[in-house]
Amino acid sequence: MEPKLLLTPGPTPIPPQVTHAMSAGMIGHRSSDFTSLMENVQSSIRPLFGTDHPVAILTSSGTSALETSMVNLVEPEEAVLIIVSGAFGDRFRSIAKSYPYEVHIYEVPWGEGLDIEDFKDFLASKQNIKAVFSQACETSTAVVHPINALGKLVKDYSEETLFVVDGVSAVGGMKFDMKADAIDCLVTGSQKALMLPPGLAFVAMNNTARKRASNNKLPRFYLDINKYFDALEDHSTPFTPAVSLIQGLDQVLSLYNEEGIEKVFDRHLAMRNMLRAGLKALDLELLVEDAYASPTVTAFKSDENELSHIKDALKNKHGITIAGGQKHLKGRILRIGHMGYMFPKDMLTVLAALEAILSKHRNKQYYGKALAAAQEAYYE
Amino acid sequence: MEPKLLLTPGPTPIPPQVTHAMSAGMIGHRSSDFTSLMENVQSSIRPLFGTDHPVAILTSSGTSALETSMVNLVEPEEAVLIIVSGAFGDRFRSIAKSYPYEVHIYEVPWGEGLDIEDFKDFLASKQNIKAVFSQACETSTAVVHPINALGKLVKDYSEETLFVVDGVSAVGGMKFDMKADAIDCLVTGSQKALMLPPGLAFVAMNNTARKRASNNKLPRFYLDINKYFDALEDHSTPFTPAVSLIQGLDQVLSLYNEEGIEKVFDRHLAMRNMLRAGLKALDLELLVEDAYASPTVTAFKSDENELSHIKDALKNKHGITIAGGQKHLKGRILRIGHMGYMFPKDMLTVLAALEAILSKHRNKQYYGKALAAAQEAYYE
Numbered sequence: 001m002e003p004k005l006l007l008t009p010g011p012t013p014i015p016p017q018v019t020h021a022m023s024a025g026m027i028g029h030r031s032s033d034f035t036s037l038m039e040n041v042q043s044s045i046r047p048l049f050g051t052d053h054p055v056a057i058l059t060s061s062g063t064s065a066l067e068t069s070m071v072n073l074v075e076p077e078e079a080v081l082i083i084v085s086g087a088f089g090d091r092f093r094s095i096a097k098s099y100p101y102e103v104h105i106y107e108v109p110w111g112e113g114l115d116i117e118d119f120k121d122f123l124a125s126k127q128n129i130k131a132v133f134s135q136a137c138e139t140s141t142a143v144v145h146p147i148n149a150l151g152k153l154v155k156d157y158s159e160e161t162l163f164v165v166d167g168v169s170a171v172g173g174m175k176f177d178m179k180a181d182a183i184d185c186l187v188t189g190s191q192k193a194l195m196l197p198p199g200l201a202f203v204a205m206n207n208t209a210r211k212r213a214s215n216n217k218l219p220r221f222y223l224d225i226n227k228y229f230d231a232l233e234d235h236s237t238p239f240t241p242a243v244s245l246i247q248g249l250d251q252v253l254s255l256y257n258e259e260g261i262e263k264v265f266d267r268h269l270a271m272r273n274m275l276r277a278g279l280k281a282l283d284l285e286l287l288v289e290d291a292y293a294s295p296t297v298t299a300f301k302s303d304e305n306e307l308s309h310i311k312d313a314l315k316n317k318h319g320i321t322i323a324g325g326q327k328h329l330k331g332r333i334l335r336i337g338h339m340g341y342m343f344p345k346d347m348l349t350v351l352a353a354l355e356a357i358l359s360k361h362r363n364k365q366y367y368g369k370a371l372a373a374a375q376e377a378y379y380e
Numbered sequence: 381m382e383p384k385l386l387l388t389p390g391p392t393p394i395p396p397q398v399t400h401a402m403s404a405g406m407i408g409h410r411s412s413d414f415t416s417l418m419e420n421v422q423s424s425i426r427p428l429f430g431t432d433h434p435v436a437i438l439t440s441s442g443t444s445a446l447e448t449s450m451v452n453l454v455e456p457e458e459a460v461l462i463i464v465s466g467a468f469g470d471r472f473r474s475i476a477k478s479y480p481y482e483v484h485i486y487e488v489p490w491g492e493g494l495d496i497e498d499f500k501d502f503l504a505s506k507q508n509i510k511a512v513f514s515q516a517c518e519t520s521t522a523v524v525h526p527i528n529a530l531g532k533l534v535k536d537y538s539e540e541t542l543f544v545v546d547g548v549s550a551v552g553g554m555k556f557d558m559k560a561d562a563i564d565c566l567v568t569g570s571q572k573a574l575m576l577p578p579g580l581a582f583v584a585m586n587n588t589a590r591k592r593a594s595n596n597k598l599p600r601f602y603l604d605i606n607k608y609f610d611a612l613e614d615h616s617t618p619f620t621p622a623v624s625l626i627q628g629l630d631q632v633l634s635l636y637n638e639e640g641i642e643k644v645f646d647r648h649l650a651m652r653n654m655l656r657a658g659l660k661a662l663d664l665e666l667l668v669e670d671a672y673a674s675p676t677v678t679a680f681k682s683d684e685n686e687l688s689h690i691k692d693a694l695k696n697k698h699g700i701t702i703a704g705g706q707k708h709l710k711g712r713i714l715r716i717g718h719m720g721y722m723f724p725k726d727m728l729t730v731l732a733a734l735e736a737i738l739s740k741h742r743n744k745q746y747y748g749k750a751l752a753a754a755q756e757a758y759y760e
Contacts, residue, residue, distance in 0.1 A: 004405075011406040011623055019403045022624070025384075025393040026577060059579050061438045061619040064602040099599045191620060197406060199439050199579045199622035221478045222444040222603065239441040240571060242579035242622065243391055245401070321408060328400060 004319040007350055009139050009169055009297040009337035011191040011198055014248070018195060022244045027243075029240050033362050037250055038235040042372035047261055048194075049167070049186050049204040050176035056228035058201040059242040062168045062189025064223060065201035065283040069164045069185045070133070070224045072213035076100040077125040078130040081123065083150075086110050086345070087140035087326040088166060092133045104129065110329055111141045111299070113292030121283045123157050131162040131184075136170035139192075140326040142335060143292045144170070151182030162209055168192055171202070172256075173268045173339040174294040184209040190245060193268070193296060195252050195340040199242045203228070254298035268295040270378055271347050277377035278351040278370035280359055287333050296339035304331040310357055318353040344378055384699040387730055389519050389549055389677040391571040391578055391718035394628070398575060400636050402624045409620050417630055418615040424633035427641055428574075429547070429584040431557035436608035437629075438581040441621040442548045444568025444603060445581035445705075447475045449544045449565045450513070452593035452605045456480040458510040461503065463530075466490050467520035467706040468546060470511045479598070484509065490709055491521045491679070492607055493672030496529050503537050511542040511564075516550035520706040522679040522715060523672045524550070531562030535730035542589055548572055551582070552636075553648045553676040553719040564589040570625060573648070573676055575632050575720040579622045583608070648675040650758055651718040651727050657757035658731040658750035662738055667713050676719035690737055698733040698756040 002333045004011050012021075027033045045055050058064060070092070074080055080101050082092045085108035096103045106122050110113050123129065132154045136143045147165060154163040168178065171186065172193030178186055183206075190200035203225055206334040213225050227238035256264055276286055279300050287299035302310070307324070311334055314320040325333040335380065336350060351370040359366045386393050394402075407413045425435050438444060450472070454460055459482050464470045465488035467723055470636050476483045486502050488494050503509065512534045517524045527545060534543040547556065551566065552573030563586075570580035583605055584591065593605050607618035636644055652675045656666060667679035682690070687704070691714055694700040695758040705713040716730060731750040739746045 006406055006408070009409050010620065011408060014406055014624075019405075023399045023403055025399075026386055026571075027580070028386070028388050028391060028703070031701070058440075060438075060444070060602065061621065063619040064440070067601050072402045079679055098604070189620065191406075191623075197622060197624035198409070198620040199625060219479045219599075221447050221475045222440065224478070239443040240390065240569065240578040241441065242577060242625075243571075244394075244577035244624075245579060245622075320412070323408070325408075357541045 002319060003300065004129045004321065005346060005349060007336050007338065007346065008321055008323040009192065009335055009339065012193070012195060012337060012340040013342065014086050014197060015195055015255060015341045017255065018248045022248040024247055026243060029237065029243055032241065037246060041246060041250050041253060042232065042235065044257060044353045045202070048172050048256065049178065049202070051178040051186070051204050051206070053178070053204060053206055054229060054232050056203045056225055056232060057241065057246070058203065058228060059199060059239070061198060061203045062201055063091060065187035065189060065203055066092055066166055068201070068203055068223045068225055070095055071099065071218050071220050071223055072216055073131050073162055073164060073185060073209055074101055076218055078102065079104060079126070079128050081106060081126060081129045081132045083108060083112055083114065083119070083132070083134040083145065084143070085112070085114065085141060085143060086138035088135050088138055088168065090327070092166065111143060111287040113143060113289060114145050116146055116153065119150070120153050123153060126319050127156070129161050131164050133164045133166070135166045136174070136205065137294045137296055139169040139297060140329065141287065141292045142297045143288050144174070144294045146207055147183070148181045155182045162212065169294070169296050169339065173265070175265050178204065178206060190249070193339040194249070194257070196245055196248050199245045200249065216325065265295070267343070268339060270344055271342065272298060273377040274344060274347040274374035275338060275351070277337060277373040278347070281370045281373035282354055282366055297335055297337050299325070299333045299335045301333050306361065307331065307334050309361055310334060310354065313357045314350070320350055320353055322350070347374055382699060384701065385726060385729060386701050387718065387722065387726065388701055388703040389572065389714050389715055389719065392717060392720040393722065394577060395575055395635060395721045396513050397635065398628045398631045402628040402757060404621060404627055409617065409623055414623065415615045421626060421630050421633060422700065423614065424637065425521060425582070428552050428636065429558065431558040431584050433565070433584060433586055433587070434609060435611050436583045436605055436612060437617065437626070438583065438608060439579065439619070440581045441578060442581055443471060445567035445569060445583055446472055446546055448581070448583055448603045448605055449473055449567050451479065451598050451600050451603055452596055453511050453542055453565060453589055454481055455596055456598055458482065459484060459506070461486060461506060461509045461512045461650070463488060463494065463512070463514040463525065465492070465494065465515065465521060465523060465525070466518035468515050468518055468548065470707070472546065491523060491667040493523060493669060494525050496533070496561060498527055499530070500533055503533060509537065509541050511544055513544045513546070515546045515669065516554070517674045517676055519549040519677060520709065521667065522674045522677045523668050524554070524674045528561045535562050542592065549676050549719065551673070553645070555645050558584065558586060570629070573719040574629070575635070576625055576628050579625045581628065648719060649757070650724060651722065652678060653757040654724060654727040654754035655718060655731070657730060657753040658727070661750045661753035662734055662746055665675070677715055677717050679705070679713045679715045681713050686712065686741065687714050689741055690714060690734065693737045694730070694733055700730055700733055702730070727754055
């Protein structure tokens with residue numbers, strides 16, 4: 001009878017109010033009902049991106065938002081610099097390699113934070129970089145990058161160089177300020193902190209990026225962002241949008257405003273701190289140092305057998321789903337998502353389950369230890 | 381208290397069983413639960429496309445399926461022939477013009493059927509056409525094209541020339557047989573006869589098309605269909621899919637099998653016949669001749685004032701939404717959708733409302749006339 005707990009870094013649980021909104025019944029996407037919906041959504045979503053500029057909404061996966069940012073902002077034969085620190089940096093690389101771009105990669109060891117001085121030297125050594133691409137939070141490693149410092153570096157390198165940030169697993173779970181952080185384009189998907197099923201992609205651009213996009217000659221149609229911004233002027237979309245997901249999005253944004261956006265961000269930080277304290281108390285090594293730890297996802301290490309046992313026992317005995325590592329972190333880490341419709345009590349629930357699993361598996365008494373550490377992290 | 385009736389040619393009403401399935405709660409898209417779902421879906425969806433080949437599922441609008449069919453099957457500098465008979469043929473044209481293709485357009489007056497002999501001469505006059513693109517049903521005009529005859533013509537022209545069919549507003553509402561109709565690629569979206577919210581696009585390809593796609597060098601990433609077919613081998617998707625819509629799709633396919641696919645197609649034909657008989661009885665001129673009339677959408681003409689009055693009165697007094705014309709048919713026609721979760725009784729409902737509206741508007745007695753004609757069309 002007990003509901004299962006989905007603590008993966010996407011898809012994430014859907015609030016019942018949002019499920020309800022998505023079940024309201026179909027409306028025509030050229031109707032005045034839909035236009036009002038889009039108008040509401042547009043005014044409430046911008047603060048999550050930290051911008052006054054319009055946020056385009058595409059019907060597609062987050063990956064298409066990454067591609068959209070690239071194919072609209074970079075012309076054929078131009079040079080891009082991509083920070084690759086995990087599976088999603090890798091995806092930026094794969095996208096770039098699919099197009100006739102000059103691709104420069106700045107590699108960061110998976111799980112480590114970015115060394116800003118080293119990156120500065122690397123950037124300075126490259127000529128004519130038109131755009132720098134980075135994750136805000138690399139979902140596959142649970143690392144956050146120093147976006148504000150990176151933005152400044154990019155603009156010091158050249159005012160003409162765009163700074164493009166993948167906000168998947170970050171937007172909605174941590175604060176952004178596109179202007180202060182010198183972000184020209186910020187993208188995300190619906191299925192992470194935004195508490196929706198997958199199927200919507202979001203692209204926010206400042207005027208500099210918009211201008212670059214409108215002049216870009218690279219062949220594209222569905223991912224031509226100009227079409228979406230043009231349609232937004234009439235609170236519309238260029239192609240039939242995922243109506244039910246947008247009905248849900250409107251409700252999501254109401255929930256944000258009800259709790260207060262700043263309080264939502266604080267809740268994410270609190271969950272991170274609880275989890276990190278609790279995992280340490282369980283003698284589990286955290287993959288990421290405190291300074292780079294994400295407010296939305298936490299990764300911990302152990303040997304492959306123990307990780308496999310933990311993941312299975314959580315699922316089968318406790319009804320809790322968490323995620324494994326991706327690519328070369330497969331079998332080396334587990335990841336707990338703590339974004340969107342997740343709360344401090346859920347962190348206590350997963351830590352309590354881990355206490356039980358590890359007490360038995362290691363024949364060592366952990367009862368109360370992780371919970372105490374998490375309570376202290378939350379209340380002190 | 382009375383529920384509203386959405387009779388537009390997309391989005392269409394969602395069956396309550398499907399809404400329920402879409403509310404089941406989020407599952408991870410790399411979980412075994414999702415893999416089973418995809419396996420189920422794959423085995424049930426192929427008959428709707430009339431194929432034994434895999435049907436790729438993209439998270440995106442129907443337009444992206446049109447683009448996907450083109451950018452995967454046609455190389456830069458190659459020649460395409462597009463049949464343009466309405467707004468969606470126009471969309472194929474716009475997509476083609478966005479890429480470095482040699483574009484030939486065969487225009488059919490909007491609302492008219494395609495003259496197969498004339499088309500044959502046109503095709504014969506063009507050199508090296510690599511692919512011919514056509515709608516099965518042009519949603520904007522309610523015309524169906526003679527797909528079987530077109531397919532034969534294309535293959536007579538050259539075995540190397542692919543025949544690509546836009547099945548939006550047709551797949552799920554009328555019978556296809558990709559082999560018998562010589563269709564190499566058939567695409568559609570989720571929000572028409574498939575009774576789902578918008579957000580999924582479907583691409584079926586035979587081996588000839590698959591081979592062409594795998595050799596195609598045109599730069600693309602999200603719309604690279606090879607990635608989707610590769611992932612399907614593991615019952616998976618290359619990027620995070622619209623999980624809730626796929627949960628709904630599984631239920632849709634159960635409903636098809638429950639009613640029986642052939643019976644669903646018969647129901648669509650019956651609704652068309654009822655509506656056409658009823659509209660004629662109301663002295664409303666049908667846009668399309670019987671021979672080309674779509675089983676999923678019906679368009680009728682009148683003067684602009686009367687059309688505007690009908691549309692408003694249906695919505696405001698009867699809670700029934702139908703659609704206007706698009707582009708240069710705007711103000712010249714109205715369109716009634718009759719696909720997916722729509723039934724003969726809904727045709728009676730809209731005809732009864734039209735009887736009432738026109739009896740008053742024209743000061744002429746229509747009561748029972750359209751209903752009688754529709755009943756006869758259904759039962760005789």
